[in-house]
Amino acid sequence: MAEPLLVVQDLSVGYVQGDGSVIRAVEDISFTLNRGETLGLCGESGCGKSTLVYGLLRTLAAPGAVLGGSVMLDGHDLLAMHDEGLRKLRWKTASIVPQSALNALNPVLTIRAHVRDTLVAHGEFSRDVAERRGAELLRMVDIDPVHLASYPHELSGGMRQRVALALALLFEPPLIVMDEPTTALDVVVERSILRRVRELQERLGFAMLFITHDLALLMELATRIGVMYAGRMTEIAPVAAFRGGGMHPYTHGLFGAIPPAIGEDRIPTSIRGNAANIAAPPSGCRFHPRCDHAIASCSVDVPALTRCAPNHTVACPIVTGTDA
Amino acid sequence: MTRYLLRRAGFYALAAWVALTLNFLVPRLMPGDPASVMFARFQGELDPEAIDALRETFGLTDAPLWQQYFSYLAHVAQGDFGTSVVYFPAPVSEVIGSGLMWTVFLAGIAVVLAFVIGSTLGALSAWWRGGFLDSLAPPILSFIGAFPYFWLAMAAAWLFGFELGWFPVRHAYGLDIEPGFHLAFFGSVLKHAFLPALTMVVVALGGWLLSMRNVMLGTLGEDFVNYAQARGLSKRRILVHYAARNALLPNVAGFGMALGFVLSGALLTEIVFSYPGQGYLLIQAVRGQDYPLMQGIFLTITFAVLGANWLVDLLTALLDPRTR
Ligand SMILES: Nc1ncnc2c1ncn2[C@@H]1O[C@H](COP(=O)(O)OP(=O)(O)O)[C@@H](O)[C@H]1O
Ligand SMILES: [Mg+2]
Numbered sequence: 001m002a003e004p005l006l007v008v009q010d011l012s013v014g015y016v017q018g019d020g021s022v023i024r025a026v027e028d029i030s031f032t033l034n035r036g037e038t039l040g041l042c043g044e045s046g047c048g049k050s051t052l053v054y055g056l057l058r059t060l061a062a063p064g065a066v067l068g069g070s071v072m073l074d075g076h077d078l079l080a081m082h083d084e085g086l087r088k089l090r091w092k093t094a095s096i097v098p099q100s101a102l103n104a105l106n107p108v109l110t111i112r113a114h115v116r117d118t119l120v121a122h123g124e125f126s127r128d129v130a131e132r133r134g135a136e137l138l139r140m141v142d143i144d145p146v147h148l149a150s151y152p153h154e155l156s157g158g159m160r161q162r163v164a165l166a167l168a169l170l171f172e173p174p175l176i177v178m179d180e181p182t183t184a185l186d187v188v189v190e191r192s193i194l195r196r197v198r199e200l201q202e203r204l205g206f207a208m209l210f211i212t213h214d215l216a217l218l219m220e221l222a223t224r225i226g227v228m229y230a231g232r233m234t235e236i237a238p239v240a241a242f243r244g245g246g247m248h249p250y251t252h253g254l255f256g257a258i259p260p261a262i263g264e265d266r267i268p269t270s271i272r273g274n275a276a277n278i279a280a281p282p283s284g285c286r287f288h289p290r291c292d293h294a295i296a297s298c299s300v301d302v303p304a305l306t307r308c309a310p311n312h313t314v315a316c317p318i319v320t321g322t323d324a
Numbered sequence: 325m326t327r328y329l330l331r332r333a334g335f336y337a338l339a340a341w342v343a344l345t346l347n348f349l350v351p352r353l354m355p356g357d358p359a360s361v362m363f364a365r366f367q368g369e370l371d372p373e374a375i376d377a378l379r380e381t382f383g384l385t386d387a388p389l390w391q392q393y394f395s396y397l398a399h400v401a402q403g404d405f406g407t408s409v410v411y412f413p414a415p416v417s418e419v420i421g422s423g424l425m426w427t428v429f430l431a432g433i434a435v436v437l438a439f440v441i442g443s444t445l446g447a448l449s450a451w452w453r454g455g456f457l458d459s460l461a462p463p464i465l466s467f468i469g470a471f472p473y474f475w476l477a478m479a480a481a482w483l484f485g486f487e488l489g490w491f492p493v494r495h496a497y498g499l500d501i502e503p504g505f506h507l508a509f510f511g512s513v514l515k516h517a518f519l520p521a522l523t524m525v526v527v528a529l530g531g532w533l534l535s536m537r538n539v540m541l542g543t544l545g546e547d548f549v550n551y552a553q554a555r556g557l558s559k560r561r562i563l564v565h566y567a568a569r570n571a572l573l574p575n576v577a578g579f580g581m582a583l584g585f586v587l588s589g590a591l592l593t594e595i596v597f598s599y600p601g602q603g604y605l606l607i608q609a610v611r612g613q614d615y616p617l618m619q620g621i622f623l624t625i626t627f628a629v630l631g632a633n634w635l636v637d638l639l640t641a642l643l644d645p646r647t648r
Contacts, residue, residue, distance in 0.1 A: 059554040061545065087556045096554055103547035106566050108573075108645060117565075121556040151645040167555070 002034040004072075005174055005207050006056075006094075011069030013048070013055030023279045024067065025051045027231045030305070035174060038201070038208040040222030042215050042254070044275050048231040049211045050099070053177050057094055058086060074174060092122060094175040095168035099183060101160035105152035111138075111163055112148040118170055137166035141196060158189040165193070169200065177209045194221060216258050219243075224311075227251050230276035230286040233305060237312035247308065247319045249291045285316070293318050325641050325648040332637045336630045343626040347619055348396050352389070405620035410612035416620040419605065424587070424624060426496050427601030430517050431590035432583075434524035439579050441525070442532025447568040449533065450540035462533060469530030477523045477596040484519055491519045494598035520597040524590070528582070535578065540571040573644050580636030584629035 013026040026048040033039045041049050054060040056071045058078055071078040074093050078086065098104040105114060115134040116127070124130070135145035141162040152160060161181055168176050178197075182190040198221070201208065212218060218225050219239060226236040227248065235248040245255045253271035260266040273290040276282055282289050288298035295318065303315040314320055387395075399405070405416035445465075449458040468476070485493030497503065497512040543549065544567050552566045591603030598604070602621060609617035640647050 057554065059550060061550045090554060091556045096551070098547065098551055100547065104551035106548045106552070106570070108569055108643065109565070117552070117557055117561060118555045121558060121561070153646050 002037070004032050005035045005037075005074060006033040006209070007070075007072040008032070008056055009070045011052070011056055011071060012067040013051050013060065014065060014067045015051075016063045016065055022065075022067065024281075025064075025231050025278050026055060028069070029228075029233050030069075031226055031233065031236055033175070033207055033209060036201075036205050036207055037224065038210055038222045040218035040225045041209065041211045041228060042213065042218055042225060043228035045213055046275060046278065047228045048278065049213075049228060050179050051231075052228070053096075053179060053209060053211060057090060057096065057177065059090070059096070088122065091118065091173065092171040093173050094177060095170070095173050097161070097164045097168045097176065097178045097181040099180040101164035102152060102157070104164060105160065107152055110149055110151055111155075114163075114167060115148070115170065118167060122171065133170070137169055138163070140169065140200065141166045142192075158185050158193065161185065161193060162196075165197065169204070172204055173206060175207050175209065177211075179211045180213070183212065183214075215242075215254050227254065230281050231278055232286060233315065234287065235312075235314045235316075236305070237309075237314075241309065241312045247312070247314045248287075248316050249293050249319070250287050253290075328641060328648060329634075329638060333634060336634050340627060340630055343623065343630075344397065344400060345393075347623055348393055351615065351619070352392075400623075405623070406616035408609075408617045409614040410608050410617060411614075416616045419617060420602070420620050420624055423600060423602045423605040423621075426599060427587055427590050427594070427603065429513075430496075430520055430593070430599060430601060431524065431586040433517070434521045434590075435528070435579075435582050435586055437521070438525045438528035439532055439575075439582065442529040443536040443568075443572065443575060445529070446533040446536025446538075447540050447563070447571060450537045450544060450571075451563055451567070453541065458537075462530070462537065465530035465533050467530075469527050471527070473523070473527050474592050474596065476527060477520070477593060480519055480523050481596055492516050493519065496600050516599075520590075520593045520599055524593055532575070532578075536571060536575055539574050540567060543567045543571040546570070569643070573640070576636055576639055576643065580632050580639075583635065584632035586632075587625045587628045 009030045011026065011029045012024060014022045014024040016022050029052060031039065041052070043049055051060065051064065055064065055066050056078070057073075058066065058081075060066070066079060069079070076089060076093070081089070105111075109117070112130070112134055115137070116130040119125075119130050119133065131148070134148045138145045138147060143159055143162050143166070147155065147159070147163075152163075155163065161184075165181065181197075182193055185193070194217075197208075200206075210218065210222060215225075215227075219242065222239055224236065224238050225242055227234050227246070227250065229250050234250050235246055237246070241247075242251070242255075245252055250271070253269075256269040257271065259268050271290055276286050276289075282299070284297070284299040284301055285291070285294070285303050288294040291298065297317070301317070303317050305313040305315045306317070306320040307313050308320045403417045405420070408414050408416050408419045411419045442465075445457070445461050449455075449461055452458055481493045484490045492498070492515060496516050497509060498516075501509050501512050503509055548570075549562060549566050552562045557566070587602045590599075590601055591606065593599060594601045594603040595607060602624070605617065606621050608614070609621060
């Protein structure tokens with residue numbers, strides 16, 4: 001039986017502006033992630049994917065702040081924890097692979113120092129252990145251990161992302177959050193890294209929260225997919241439910257925008273209009289100005305995520321038939 | 325790294341050669357020949373032997389220019405800058421030697437202290453942005469730094485020297501003390517250096533503080549700081565090795581400039597406190613139209629600036645692996 005690892009409920013995350021006003025970048029998000037499972041989070045750039053995951057792990061840099069909701073990770077109430085308790089818990093229970101390892105690694109420290117600093121932070125002071133574990137981890141991500149002595153700028157983009165993956169595996173946590181870990185890389189390198197990620201997941205059994213704007217990629221990698229639009233979740237379902245293109249009109253749009261595979265007879269289409277401005281989102285359903293099926297009530301009522309099949313929820317009254 | 329440093333050293337050697345050559349050419353190309361002016365002035369006071377020595381120093385023989393040039397270079401290479409007029413018959417190198425020692429001691433310590441203390445305060449101000457230190461230190465120290473230095477030094481000399489009598493206000497050590505390796509002498513030296521050093525440090529603090537604070541605020545917003553927090557690193561480790569270490573890099577160049585100008589920069593201090601350093605010597609040289617001494621001082625200042633720049637290159641290479 002699937003055992004929940006991460007339970008997020010009604011989470012809202014925002015950015016406090018200089019004038020005291022708040023940009024609500026992520027609004028009322030709820031989902032559950034089971035142990036060993038991969039939940040893919042998908043949505044256009046700027047829809048709040050990074051804000052959501054950094055917010056739920058409470059590692060969002062100022063002026064970002066969690067505005068409400070609750071996050072249970074492995075039995076711990078993250079939003080209620082004291083800073084010190086959270087500091088000790090976090091990397092051991094949930095680690096992050098950032099979008100740009102180049103910016104995330106300290107330019108004046110070697111890879112070895114990054115490994116060591118992280119171990120020391122969690123009470124492991126032995127240099128020998130750091131050396132051994134560092135070499136072991138680099139081998140796990142297909143990097144020669146001599147690069148323990150390298151500085152971040154001496155590595156290629158792909159190697160840096162692998163190093164970030166190695167650091168995320170340091171304590172073999174039950175959850176690894178990947179924030180577009182391969183977006184900046186070419187397809188060949190991306191494929192080879194993701195293959196390794198999947199092998200490691202099979203071996204170590206961690207769950208993944210995998211963020212990307214590449215829906216096609218998630219179809220191969222994830223067990224379930226959540227689609228976000230302008231800070232809200234629009235649809236969550238197992239991958240199988242998306243094979244037919246999903247149910248939400250926005251999901252349809254995303255699938256239509258995927259470039260056709262070789263030999264496929266299809267012209268990619270784009271969703272009309274521009275992505276919603278998160279600082280002043282449209283009323284009602286935030287997608288309604290761009291939606292071909294929108295009716296009058298869409299601009300008034302905020303659609304609730306509604307179950308339309310076991311494990312499949314959609315926030316659109318038109319497709320779920322809950323429209324009054 | 326060695327190649328980089330050697331290349332820089334080669335560049336500075338070239339700059340030094342240009343300075344030497346200019347130092348040789350300028351007096352010879354100047355209208356109204358400073359040497360003859362000087363000879364006329366000292367005709368009655370100096371004995372013929374001294375005048376011959378002077379002529380020799382200036383190389384104002386009837387030999388062709390290139391011959392004069394090589395004999396000049398040979399002299400300089402041996403540390404022979406000729407004979408001082410004001411301190412006749414002491415050789416210029418000896419006169420400069422003692423002045424140099426006092427200036428390097430006084431201003432060197434002051435510049436290093438100001439940089440270390442100012443940068444530390446700046447880093448802490450940024451770390452506790454809006455806190456107690458941050459609301460007090462920057463405005464107060466910038467206010468002090470805005471005073472004309474001359475005025476501040478006079479005020480300090482008057483208050484702590486004349487009125488309160490806590491510190492001596494002239495010379496580098498008590499005239500009743502025999503210089504040598506004993507405690508009384510060192511004590512006297514420190515006591516005499518205290519006020520001049522204090523005034524130099526106090527006026528410079530504000531500048532270092534503000535510049536470090538500004539860079540540090542930017543650094544604290546970098547991904548690698550956030551990523552370090554996510555990995556659970558201690559605040560102290562992040563402050564020193566992630567934020568401050570990186571924020572320091574742009575300030576090292578400024579530190580090098582300040583170090584280079586130590587020799588000329590202490591001029592006002594040495595005048596106010598009658599401190600027998602390089603600046604004080606320069607005033608004496610100008611007053612007494614002591615051209616050999618002036619030239620010697622200008623050359624040492626040039627070399628000091630070049631040397632300090634090389635030191636900064638070395639420091640930058642040590643601190644920032646990307647420059648190696
Ligand atoms: N520091 C910030 N201040 C104000 N708004 C921000 C800040 N960082 C991000 N945002 C806003 O939050 C929204 C979501 O950003 P982000 O989570 O990075 O999107 P994604 O990861 O999906 O591309 C964006 O529209 C962006 O404009
Ligand atoms: Mg993002």
